[in-house]
Amino acid sequence: MAETLDTDIVIIGGGIAGLWLNYRLRSAGYSTVLLERQTLGGGQTVRSQGIIHGGTKYALHGALSNASNAISEMPARWRACLNGEGDVDLSSAKVLSEYHYMWSRDRLMSKLTSFFASKAVRGKVETDEFEQRPEAFKNPAFHGNFYALNEIVVDVPSVINALISPFDEGIYQYDCAQHSSLELDNGSVTDLQLFGKNKRVRIKAKRYILTAGEGNESVLHSAQLHGPAMQRRPLHMVVVKHHYPHPIYAHCIGSGSKPLLTITTHYMADGQPVWYLGGNLAETGVELDKQTQLESAKTLIKELLPWVDLGEAHWDSFMIHRAEPQQNAMLRPDSAFVHQNDNVITCWPTKLALTPNLVDEVLEKLEQDNITPELATNYELLKFLSRPPISKPVWQELLS
Numbered sequence: 001m002a003e004t005l006d007t008d009i010v011i012i013g014g015g016i017a018g019l020w021l022n023y024r025l026r027s028a029g030y031s032t033v034l035l036e037r038q039t040l041g042g043g044q045t046v047r048s049q050g051i052i053h054g055g056t057k058y059a060l061h062g063a064l065s066n067a068s069n070a071i072s073e074m075p076a077r078w079r080a081c082l083n084g085e086g087d088v089d090l091s092s093a094k095v096l097s098e099y100h101y102m103w104s105r106d107r108l109m110s111k112l113t114s115f116f117a118s119k120a121v122r123g124k125v126e127t128d129e130f131e132q133r134p135e136a137f138k139n140p141a142f143h144g145n146f147y148a149l150n151e152i153v154v155d156v157p158s159v160i161n162a163l164i165s166p167f168d169e170g171i172y173q174y175d176c177a178q179h180s181s182l183e184l185d186n187g188s189v190t191d192l193q194l195f196g197k198n199k200r201v202r203i204k205a206k207r208y209i210l211t212a213g214e215g216n217e218s219v220l221h222s223a224q225l226h227g228p229a230m231q232r233r234p235l236h237m238v239v240v241k242h243h244y245p246h247p248i249y250a251h252c253i254g255s256g257s258k259p260l261l262t263i264t265t266h267y268m269a270d271g272q273p274v275w276y277l278g279g280n281l282a283e284t285g286v287e288l289d290k291q292t293q294l295e296s297a298k299t300l301i302k303e304l305l306p307w308v309d310l311g312e313a314h315w316d317s318f319m320i321h322r323a324e325p326q327q328n329a330m331l332r333p334d335s336a337f338v339h340q341n342d343n344v345i346t347c348w349p350t351k352l353a354l355t356p357n358l359v360d361e362v363l364e365k366l367e368q369d370n371i372t373p374e375l376a377t378n379y380e381l382l383k384f385l386s387r388p389p390i391s392k393p394v395w396q397e398l399l400s
């Protein structure tokens with residue numbers, strides 16, 4: 001015989017979207033149950049580069065697109081949260097860099113120069129003051145253009161911790177794509193069934209919100225729910241642990257519309273620096289095996305940063321998908337995505353940076369449907385489930 005537990009909202013998936021949403025809902029007085037299959041912040045979130053884009057990268061085509069409009073408010077939203085003045089308190093989280101930068105290899109890159117001179121980005125970019133450049137770009141061998149973007153880089157593991165710590169009650173480890181967890185009646189979800197050893201609990205909620213990243217697809221399929229189609233964009237990311245002392249947070253721009261290389265700097269538990277390499281290197285590297293991808297990365301670093309000596313370095317790489325709503329011709333989606341079908345809401349932030357925007361949209365949908373905080377949840381009934389651990393940074397897993 002199953003026991004029944006009532007809660008206002010069930011959230012499936014504990015990446016940035018699920019955790020931020022949980023924080024906002026609990027702060028507003030809603031009762032929630034968040035179910036995470038593996039580790040909190042897992043999937044894409046802990047493997048992201050932590051850049052809180054303001055859209056400049058996406059505006060390189062020469063004009064601001066929808067993507068850049070939707071995202072342009074995000075650095076200010078995150079800054080307020082990091083200062084403890086926003087709708088979530090991230091004051092305990094770390095900022096890795098107050099700016100993300102952009103450089104070109106040589107000064108004759110007219111595309112970059114005219115782009116930054118254009119009215120469209122005025123105010124979003126600061127000019128190239130030599131004294132204010134990071135140390136790595138003060139080397140006399142650097143002859144390119146250099147710009148500071150109005151974008152921050154956050155330490156994602158510390159953001160995850162800040163989102164979990166005030167509301168860790170109600171977060172459990174469970175794979176919601178197993179055992180057909182979601183029960184349906186006439187296309188509407190009636191409850192979510194959780195199976196333990198000699199135990200079965202039915203959770204009844206007013207809304208079931210899917211924030212499972214790439215896992216949204218299997219949660220929808222396992223329940224035979226008709227949800228939005230998903231696309232996967234594969235990336236072959238590179239990590240390198242080294243002894244070069246100056247951190248870099250920057251895109252290198254070539255003649256195309258996408259960065260040739262994006263570098264962010266992170267730190268092992270013992271303080272040793274790690275560069276995390278993405279951009280076009282990761283997009284084109286999906287066809288390459290690990291060894292060939294590492295050779296490409298080494299060649300690119302020598303070519304783009306010839307004055308940098310990484311010393312004795314430890315290189316590794318891994319493949320990952322970005323999970324997004326389906327677009328025509330695998331285009332990048334423009335903004336956070338929220339889709340409602342009856343009492344199920346499916347979400348993909350599409351970028352870490354857009355999470356505040358995603359959560360606003362979910363809250364608006366709840367308000368429109370008059371879903372208000374109401375039910376007290378007896379978490380005692382879920383004591384048979386364990387709490388999911390917090391994800392380890394990918395460099396810690398690969399390079400320790």
Ligand SMILES: Cc1cc2nc3c(=O)[nH]c(=O)nc-3n(C[C@H](O)[C@H](O)[C@H](O)COP(=O)(O)OP(=O)(O)OC[C@H]3O[C@@H](n4cnc5c(N)ncnc54)[C@H](O)[C@@H]3O)c2cc1C
Pocket residue numbers: 012013014015016017018035036037038039040041042043044045046047048049050051052053174175176177178211212213214215216218219235237278320321322347348349350351352353354
């Ligand atoms: C390599 C890389 C670099 C990136 N860099 C940036 C960046 O610098 N800036 C930026 O703005 N964006 C970046 N992004 C995009 C950003 O990381 C994602 O848009 C964002 O993290 C997605 O968050 P999410 O919570 O939707 O998904 P995820 O982080 O993938 O979390 C989903 C969670 O759901 C859980 N789950 C899955 N299936 C189930 C199930 N059946 N039951 C229960 N739980 C389940 C997973 O275990 C996971 O923990 C990057 C992405 C990648 C891949």
